[in-house]
Amino acid sequence: MLRIESLRRDRFGPFDLALAPGEACAVTGPSGAGKSVFLRMVADLDPSEGRVSLDGVDRAAVPAPLWRRRVTYLAAEAGWWAETVAEHFPTGAPDRLAREREALRLPAEVFGWPVARLSTGERQRLALLRALAVNPRVLLLDEPTASLDPDSVRGAEAVIAGRRAAGLIVLLVSHDPAQVARLATRRLAVAGGKPA
DSSP states (O other), rough: EEEEEEEEEEEEEEEEEEEEETTTTEOOOTTTTTHHHHHHTTTSSOOOEEEEETTTGGGGOOOOOHHHHEEEEOOOOOOOOOOBGGGGGGGHHHHHHHHHHHTOOOOOOGGGSGGOOHHHHHHHHHHHHHHHHHHEEEEEESSSSTTTHHHHHHHHHHHHHHHTTTTOEEEESSOHHHHHHOOOOOEEETTTTOOO
């Protein structure tokens, strides 16, 4: 269970939310409403007050790198810091992720490609795969399909749904009402940095 209690900073919050394994909550609202800031606070990437816990373990009791492996944030434009795709994945991940890679319409040889060769859509699909490679308990998705064609969107949604069926908790920022309807079991509307 992911519990968020009185999570706030500056003009954002307070937010309260509890999500069980397999639940997906869409965080909706206009651009600039504070949706991404909310996800970043949950991931402990932005300073905040309040309490966030996973299965009864408080975020404050867990080293930040370990928390971020359990509660993984995927930015709308993910960063790439090494020359090749493979350098961004743990050892053995390409084999473990083969079915999800196929669903994302990426060829097996993609792990050997230089990052500079990737299209925007390939980078976005690989960033989702990279986030899943660490087997997070919670996945925080900020516009995860914004740059994708319809077939790739379907593949990404199928991968997310498959992980949810296995117990992954998802918080999803999306401006696509149809996607929200397909993926989310709940909604959290945000306006002016606060729950609406």
